[in-house]
Amino acid sequence: MKMATPPTLQTLSKHKYHEAYRVYSRLSNRKKSLVEWFRGNTHLLADAIAVSMSQDTELKLLSVGGGDGHVERQILSCLRDSLGYDKMNVTIVEPEASSIQRFQDVVAKEPLCGVNFDWRCQPFQKYAKSEEAMSDKFHIITCISSLYFLGDLDEALTNLYGRLEDGGILLLGVSQGGIGWGKLVGYLRTKLESSPLFISSSEVQNACKNLNMPVSKMHVVKTYLDVSMCLDKPNDQLSQDGQALLDFMTRREDFVRQAPPDLRDELLRFLGSECSERGPAGEFILDESTVLVVVSHKG
Numbered sequence: 071m072k073m074a075t076p077p078t079l080q081t082l083s084k085h086k087y088h089e090a091y092r093v094y095s096r097l098s099n100r101k102k103s104l105v106e107w108f109r110g111n112t113h114l115l116a117d118a119i120a121v122s123m124s125q126d127t128e129l130k131l132l133s134v135g136g137g138d139g140h141v142e143r144q145i146l147s148c149l150r151d152s153l154g155y156d157k158m159n160v161t162i163v164e165p166e167a168s169s170i171q172r173f174q175d176v177v178a179k180e181p182l183c184g185v186n187f188d189w190r191c192q193p194f195q196k197y198a199k200s201e202e203a204m205s206d207k208f209h210i211i212t213c214i215s216s217l218y219f220l221g222d223l224d225e226a227l228t229n230l231y232g233r234l235e236d237g238g239i240l241l242l243g244v245s246q247g248g249i250g251w252g253k254l255v256g257y258l259r260t261k262l263e264s265s266p267l268f269i270s271s272s273e274v275q276n277a278c279k280n281l282n283m284p285v286s287k288m289h290v291v292k293t294y295l296d297v298s299m300c301l302d303k304p305n306d307q308l309s310q311d312g313q314a315l316l317d318f319m320t321r322r323e324d325f326v327r328q329a330p331p332d333l334r335d336e337l338l339r340f341l342g343s344e345c346s347e348r349g350p351a352g353e354f355i356l357d358e359s360t361v362l363v364v365v366s367h368k369g
């Protein structure tokens with residue numbers, strides 16, 4: 071039997087993506103949960119680091135896709151306190167100039183004493199090929215919810231791991247597979263020409279195993295997205311936020327109006343009945359938990 075050709079729907083423009091991302095950020099507790107997790111648990115990461123350094127050595131950290139810095143600032147502050155180093159040199163590789171600006175605003179408002187920043191406004195792939203980055207090595211590399219953008223998984227992991235000092239750690243934050251968000255992306259993969267980028271924690275674990283990179287710890291941070299706005303009204307009456315959230319999840323422009331009605335109705339049914347659960351007030355909650363995978367460099 072011939073497979074139905076997936077409809078060609080316009081991919082979200084960069085501008086629309088950022089608008090939709092802001093709506094997503096308001097309706098998700100991801101940043102808050104990650105920040106709280108790092109506040110309470112950074113000592114678990116510090117324990118995994120096995121670098122031998124004297125107190126006056128500079129700790130070097132690379133943040134890949136640091137975004138607007140709300141999560142990363144917390145990681146830096148907690149790591150600095152847990153490890154007890156007075157000097158940290160932090161390289162931020164982030165291609166979005168507006169995000170770098172917001173990150174700089176965050177650290178200007180709440181300065182991190184002893185932390186020196188080196189801002190690189192470029193994709194990691196470009197940074198990795200630059201001459202000055204060739205020999206850069208780090209004690210800690212963080213890649214929180216940005217591994218999806220680095221192209222081929224094995225290549226990206228090999229590149230990141232190769233930049234670690236002996237005994238250093240690579241901290242990867244990726245989606246937990248098999249639950250709400252993962253189920254939704256799996257479904258979209260079968261329905262759209264290209265679906266949102268997704269790498270599950272088990273895919274990362276398997277890749278690390280094959281590449282002989284030891285995963286020393288995995289921590290699950292429960293995070294949820296309230297998708298009620300996409301489901302609580304007939305689709306022709308959805309609020310602006312509801313429409314933007316659907317655009318964010320499908321990475322398509324004006325999904326509710328542009329998608330063929332069958333696909334739209336099926337997606338909304340799938341989102342409500344297969345991916346989300348009812349919260350205490352009857353809201354539809356999508357589980358989008360993050361797994362923090364700690365890869366240790368064999369020192």
Ligand SMILES: C[S@@+](CC[C@H](N)C(=O)[O-])C[C@H]1O[C@@H](n2cnc3c(N)ncnc32)[C@H](O)[C@@H]1O
Nearest residue numbers: 134135136137141165166193194214215216219
């Ligand atoms: C979902 S956000 C995560 C931001 C932040 N780490 C956090 O957890 O809040 C993903 C980030 O990766 C950045 N990004 C996209 N492509 C990238 C690339 N090729 N190299 C590095 N970062 C990239 C995006 O601009 C965005 O800031």
